[in-house]
Amino acid sequence: xxxxxxxxxxxxxxQAALQLIALEGWGDxxxxxxxxxxxxxxxxxxxxxxxxxxxxxxxxxxxxxACLDALWExxxxxxxxxxxxxxxxxxxGSGSLEGISEVLSHPQALxxxxxxxxxxxxxxxxxxxxxxxxxxxxVAGSRFRGAIASRQAAVEHGLQVLAYPVNDxxxxxxxxxxxxxxxxxxxxxxxxxxxxxxxxxxxxxxxxLGCFARRxxxxxxxESRPSKREMGEYxxxxxxxxxxxxxxxxxxxxxxxxxxEHLALFGAYPITNQx
Amino acid sequence: xxxxxxxxxxxxxxQAALQLIALEGWGDxxxxxxxxxxxxxxxxxxxxxxxxxxxxxxxxxxxxxACLDALWExxxxxxxxxxxxxxxxxxxGSGSLEGISEVLSHPQALxxxxxxxxxxxxxxxxxxxxxxxxxxxxVAGSRFRGAIASRQAAVEHGLQVLAYPVNDxxxxxxxxxxxxxxxxxxxxxxxxxxxxxxxxxxxxxxxxLGCFARRxxxxxxxESRPSKREMGEYxxxxxxxxxxxxxxxxxxxxxxxxxxEHLALFGAYPITNQx
Numbered sequence: 001x002x003x004x005x006x007x008x009x010x011x012x013x014x015q016a017a018l019q020l021i022a023l024e025g026w027g028d029x030x031x032x033x034x035x036x037x038x039x040x041x042x043x044x045x046x047x048x049x050x051x052x053x054x055x056x057x058x059x060x061x062x063x064x065x066a067c068l069d070a071l072w073e074x075x076x077x078x079x080x081x082x083x084x085x086x087x088x089x090x091x092x093g094s095g096s097l098e099g100i101s102e103v104l105s106h107p108q109a110l111x112x113x114x115x116x117x118x119x120x121x122x123x124x125x126x127x128x129x130x131x132x133x134x135x136x137x138x139v140a141g142s143r144f145r146g147a148i149a150s151r152q153a154a155v156e157h158g159l160q161v162l163a164y165p166v167n168d169x170x171x172x173x174x175x176x177x178x179x180x181x182x183x184x185x186x187x188x189x190x191x192x193x194x195x196x197x198x199x200x201x202x203x204x205x206x207x208x209l210g211c212f213a214r215r216x217x218x219x220x221x222x223e224s225r226p227s228k229r230e231m232g233e234y235x236x237x238x239x240x241x242x243x244x245x246x247x248x249x250x251x252x253x254x255x256x257x258x259x260x261e262h263l264a265l266f267g268a269y270p271i272t273n274q275x
Numbered sequence: 276x277x278x279x280x281x282x283x284x285x286x287x288x289x290q291a292a293l294q295l296i297a298l299e300g301w302g303d304x305x306x307x308x309x310x311x312x313x314x315x316x317x318x319x320x321x322x323x324x325x326x327x328x329x330x331x332x333x334x335x336x337x338x339x340x341a342c343l344d345a346l347w348e349x350x351x352x353x354x355x356x357x358x359x360x361x362x363x364x365x366x367x368g369s370g371s372l373e374g375i376s377e378v379l380s381h382p383q384a385l386x387x388x389x390x391x392x393x394x395x396x397x398x399x400x401x402x403x404x405x406x407x408x409x410x411x412x413x414v415a416g417s418r419f420r421g422a423i424a425s426r427q428a429a430v431e432h433g434l435q436v437l438a439y440p441v442n443d444x445x446x447x448x449x450x451x452x453x454x455x456x457x458x459x460x461x462x463x464x465x466x467x468x469x470x471x472x473x474x475x476x477x478x479x480x481x482x483x484l485g486c487f488a489r490r491x492x493x494x495x496x497x498e499s500r501p502s503k504r505e506m507g508e509y510x511x512x513x514x515x516x517x518x519x520x521x522x523x524x525x526x527x528x529x530x531x532x533x534x535x536e537h538l539a540l541f542g543a544y545p546i547t548n549q550x
Binding site for chain 1: 491
């Protein structure tokens, strides 16, 4: 099993990949870091890897919408599992908190800690890096440089945790998906799907959502995004909580189909919340 | 007029601010660059600035969800205008395309050009910066360094455009909002609002959306996001296309109110698409 993830080693993406591999029980999995979400998905689509782990919501390392677009474009890929990972940043380094005059991290991670940095290190220079893991690697051995990264990254680079947590919002989480090639399942606790409608008229979306509501299917997420093909055309991305009973999703999709220009189920799958 | 924007000078945020100021007809406006979306909104909320320009969708420089959260938290701020800006990146520098061995830019901008870079500069090292404008500043005078930035940034730093456009998706756009302190208007071509529902049951959202559909109000956007207060509670962000007739939005909000835990109108405002 070769598993592609958004690298480098030591990112939250790697943590998610390790946990998803454990949940699947793949003892022999090899992690294959990739540069960018597009590369992660392509490694799987091309057959270079057997599975891929991608962030789909609120990621530090970015590129979240790229994942939904990739699923829309690659009907041969399926979502087989989801993991919600708490993203708690630490300030890590080789010196002491008082001595830090430069803080390195991915710009998104620096932004997520901006209040903490303004309060505790107001004079420190903030320097951007490609990832939180890169930042941790670059501060090793320096007394005046610190990195915003995971505590795991501190362990990997022999650094000390100078402060934790340092993110401004305590409940910061990222959702990751495990993708594989193959058919998309119709049964599981959660289903993800996307559709674009024939008509952009008022009430068209309401009619579509009625297919779910009438079957007692709760939407835990809905998001519209402009389609890249045509102005004014929207793709709706929906997550549905499925009941144990079989065939409920099929019924909803059968009713929804005639209303849609395009309709794609990405899979039905279990979701694990890491405490 | 002091107008806060996501700095530094030379970013797409500055371009948007300049155009929004022109649309408002503010001859005497002074641009005040800020570090991070949160700082932009706070500069306005605190009264340091009279207006603020924030990216709300598909931004290069990130922090888009922070803008919706800020509007939800600051009921004293109103959306008064929107601008959709095409985001077309250029490779800029002081040397020739053939001589480039290092490409600098914000990681999000590097990601948006990853295919182009893989084809045209496969051996170039990619180096992250805090913004596209910073990248342009840092490559000035170097023969072997190039930056991914706007063509405007090339002009400001005396650089040449070595290739344009270099973003992988041609129709790349960012939507910016102009915010001010004061009451939120109920009439205008587009209205933005947010609500959380009393009940998370199937059909609750459908009932809420019915308030818009029955009045012929088309939703040009819908997005759900987990509320930070409670697991399983969602905030829905909706954009509505309003008719010329007065009072239609008020009627919809009156009907929607009793279904909601919280309901906030962010404003009704004109939107301009920059060609």
